[in-house]
Amino acid sequence: MPHDFMPGLAGVPAAKSAISDVDGTRGILEYRGIRVEELCQHSSFLETSYLLLFGRLPNASELTQWVNDVTHHRRIKFRIVDLLKVMPEHGHPMDALQAAVAALGMFYPGRNVKDVENNYWSAVRLIAKLPTIVAAWARLRRGDEYIPPRDDLPFAENFLYMLTENMPHPLWSEVFDDCLILHAEHTMNASTFAGMVTASTLADPYTVVASSIGALKGPLHGGANEEVVMMLRDIGTPAQAKSAVEARLQGKNKLMGFGHRVYKVKDPRATVLQDLCMRLFNVCGTSPLYEVAVAVEQLAGERLKEKGIYPNVDFYSGIIYDKMGIEVDLFTPLFAMARVSGWLAHWLEQLRENKLYRPDQIYSGEHDRHYVPIDRR
Numbered sequence: 023m024p025h026d027f028m029p030g031l032a033g034v035p036a037a038k039s040a041i042s043d044v045d046g047t048r049g050i051l052e053y054r055g056i057r058v059e060e061l062c063q064h065s066s067f068l069e070t071s072y073l074l075l076f077g078r079l080p081n082a083s084e085l086t087q088w089v090n091d092v093t094h095h096r097r098i099k100f101r102i103v104d105l106l107k108v109m110p111e112h113g114h115p116m117d118a119l120q121a122a123v124a125a126l127g128m129f130y131p132g133r134n135v136k137d138v139e140n141n142y143w144s145a146v147r148l149i150a151k152l153p154t155i156v157a158a159w160a161r162l163r164r165g166d167e168y169i170p171p172r173d174d175l176p177f178a179e180n181f182l183y184m185l186t187e188n189m190p191h192p193l194w195s196e197v198f199d200d201c202l203i204l205h206a207e208h209t210m211n212a213s214t215f216a217g218m219v220t221a222s223t224l225a226d227p228y229t230v231v232a233s234s235i236g237a238l239k240g241p242l243h244g245g246a247n248e249e250v251v252m253m254l255r256d257i258g259t260p261a262q263a264k265s266a267v268e269a270r271l272q273g274k275n276k277l278m279g280f281g282h283r284v285y286k287v288k289d290p291r292a293t294v295l296q297d298l299c300m301r302l303f304n305v306c307g308t309s310p311l312y313e314v315a316v317a318v319e320q321l322a323g324e325r326l327k328e329k330g331i332y333p334n335v336d337f338y339s340g341i342i343y344d345k346m347g348i349e350v351d352l353f354t355p356l357f358a359m360a361r362v363s364g365w366l367a368h369w370l371e372q373l374r375e376n377k378l379y380r381p382d383q384i385y386s387g388e389h390d391r392h393y394v395p396i397d398r399r
């Protein structure tokens with residue numbers, strides 16, 4: 023039966039899912055029915071990952087077990103470290119992460135994705151090891167030693183420690199953990215869909231996550247967080263925001279960190295991220311980038327509101343990471359460290375009633391042509 027062609031599959035449901043829901047006109051995001059704001063207030067990233075993967079909040083002993091399992095699988099094989107060491111140091115960290123995640127699968131070759139226990143341990147490993155890979159790459163590329171994870175440190179704190187070799191301010195760990203919660207899942211976004219297409223072939227979860235990492239990297243998706251900070255640095259001061267925004271819009275250039283396929287109001291995560299900026303600034307002092315961002319938001323609001331274009335999750339997140347001294351090209355890997363929970367939740371959901379993704383196309387080419395020998399072309 024012929025269907026209308028929807029570019030970018032806009033508005034076309036690609037799955038039935040009980041993992042998360044977005045109300046794009048009211049600006050609401052729920053994970054398993056719970057609003058993200060509430061999760062940031064009361065939960066932790068690892069508890070939220072459990073919620074996403076297994077459909078409900080864990081009880082106390084389940085949470086202890088889950089946190090223990092993840093904590094004790096954070097180490098990476100020395101060969102993964104060696105692999106990172108030989109990659110070109112100017113390469114993008116998302117490429118290093120994608121390659122290392124694909125390589126991880128070679129160490130855990132269980133091909134049977136119907137094995138529930140094996141799937142549990144794959145999910146544990148991927149959530150546990152992505153931060154170790156990101157931190158290892160960040161250090162190794164500049165010639166510093168890899169710092170192994172510390173089992174006595176919670177998830178966010180351990181990551182910041184592995185990155186810097188210093189114990190982070192407790193507020194940094196709290197704020198960073200909230201950032202991870204906010205980035206953990208978001209319905210049928212491009213990277214989740216990419217992973218699900220791979221999952222539908224019954225490929226192993228390392229390959230699934232490697233596919234998702236590839237899709238997240240692009241500047242129209244997760245890669246926008248990096249672009250935003252470059253754009254704000256480029257603009258420089260709030261006073262220069264007006265001419266910079268006008269120049270961009272007149273040149274038909276997009277404002278990075280603005281617009282969304284589903285939200286036609288401000289992304290609720292952007293609002294929480296702004297609150298997190300404030301919490302951080304109260305202790306560590308403000309950021310000049312934040313003043314520029316607020317000016318850009320105000321100007322863009324005036325120019326773009328009739329199109330329903332407002333800040334998305336990528337607009338304020340980088341300002342937080344930048345304030346923590348994290349390098350700009352690591353922002354999208356940080357997104358991946360969180361989103362791996364969502365990718366894996368969709369992978370497990372997909373496996374329950376798997377159907378190979380194989381959409382149709384509308385052929386727009388010619389028929390009945392013939393081969394022309396090269397001397398007659």
Ligand SMILES: CC(=O)SCCNC(=O)CCNC(=O)[C@H](O)C(C)(C)COP(=O)(O)OP(=O)(O)OC[C@H]1O[C@@H](n2cnc3c(N)ncnc32)[C@H](O)[C@@H]1OP(=O)(O)O
Pocket residue numbers: 030211241242243244246275276277278279280281282283284329331334335336
């Ligand atoms: C985690 C995430 O993935 S969140 C998204 C991160 N990406 C970005 O921040 C990149 C900038 N934003 C964008 O490119 C887009 O808003 C997207 C890709 C996120 C969603 O876009 P789509 O739903 O495909 O809408 P599309 O790109 O077709 O834009 C529709 C209209 O809004 C305009 N528009 C959309 N986003 C922006 C923007 N950021 N700045 C200026 N104009 C914009 C387009 O120019 C277009 O205008 P037109 O109808 O006059 O031609």
Ligand SMILES: O=C([O-])CC(=O)C(=O)O
Pocket residue numbers: 207208209210211212282283284334335
């Ligand atoms: O939902 C989307 O298309 C993009 C997004 O905000 C996300 O993945 O967090």
